[in-house]
Amino acid sequence: QQQVKQSPQSLIVQKGGISIINCAYENTAFDYFPWYQQFPGKGPALLIAIRPDVSEKKEGRFTISFNKSAKQFSLHIMDSQPGDSATYFCAASLITGGGNKLTFGTGTQLKVEL
Amino acid sequence: DAGVTQSPTHLIKTRGQQVTLRCSPKSGHDTVSWYQQALGQGPQFIFQYYEEEERQRGNFPDRFSGHQFPNYSSELNVNALLLGDSALYLCATGGLTGELFFGEGSRLTVL
Numbered sequence: 001q002q003q004v005k006q007s008p009q010s011l012i013v014q015k016g017g018i019s020i021i022n023c024a025y026e027n028t029a030f031d032y033f034p035w036y037q038q039f040p041g042k043g044p045a046l047l048i049a050i051r052p053d054v055s056e057k058k059e060g061r062f063t064i065s066f067n068k069s070a071k072q073f074s075l076h077i078m079d080s081q082p083g084d085s086a087t088y089f090c091a092a093s094l095i096t097g098g099g100n101k102l103t104f105g106t107g108t109q110l111k112v113e114l
Numbered sequence: 115d116a117g118v119t120q121s122p123t124h125l126i127k128t129r130g131q132q133v134t135l136r137c138s139p140k141s142g143h144d145t146v147s148w149y150q151q152a153l154g155q156g157p158q159f160i161f162q163y164y165e166e167e168e169r170q171r172g173n174f175p176d177r178f179s180g181h182q183f184p185n186y187s188s189e190l191n192v193n194a195l196l197l198g199d200s201a202l203y204l205c206a207t208g209g210l211t212g213e214l215f216f217g218e219g220s221r222l223t224v225l
Contacts, residue, residue: 006156032212043118043204043216044157089156095212099145101170102206102214104156 004092006105013112019077021108023090026071030092032100035064035075038087038107047088048075080112116141118207118217126223127195135190135220137205146188147214148180149204157204163188192222200224 005024013019025033031052036044050057050064050073057064063076077084090105119138127133139146145164149157159172163182182188186207192199200223206214 034213036216043218046213046215049213091156093212099147099162099164099169100208100212100214101147101159101162101172102149102157103159107154107156 004090004103004105006090006108008108009106010109011111013080013110015080015082015112015114017080017112019075019080019084019110019112021075021088021090021110022072023074023092023105024070024072025092025103027092027094027103028071029094030103032093032095033064033066033073034091034093034102035062036089036091036104038089044089077110080110082112082114085110085112118143118205118215120203120205120217120220122220123218124221124223126225128225129195129197131195131224132191132193133195133222135192135203135205135222137188137190137207137217139186139188139205139207140215143207143209143215144186145208146182146186147206147208148188148190149206149216150174151202151204151219153201160190195224197224 034049035047038044061078066073091102093102147162148160151157161171166182177193202219204219205217208214
């Protein structure tokens, strides 16, 4: 019940296009859903996060869409740029008094071509 | 404002040895978590410390242990190293909001 499934494994998008990455979770107790961006040799950087009480959150070119009934959420990158080429991880957790333990998806390698 | 800092950045050990990795949290953060990221995989939760106590633990053997100091910094210790312990070890720190911020990691190679 702790799994987070992520797709696609890799994605190639033309510059200016929309990149879409999807995730599905099983544990209905999860209450926090972040997305991380990771460049080679670097640690994951927090991009954007959402709680299950909203269906969409937008920050700049990045949007999370959340479907609680389907237990799915997705990241949309508008106007994709070559600098967005990186590995993207979705994650989910239950924030408790004991802290925040993230369960990560398997990652999506995004390449934005000129 | 310094972010999460980890040391060392790279290290090489041989099987059976022991290793200690260090993490200083982002200013204002009092919770420290450790994750293991194998090549091409997502990070896997090892354990989390708050108020100098281990609060949650993932599916890692007792060879993995940790400590949190009064200044909130933390150490990860791995004993009796195996080849399979080769990975990027990430420290993540957080505060009241629940957001977690990662350091750049310590790349461990076990020969």
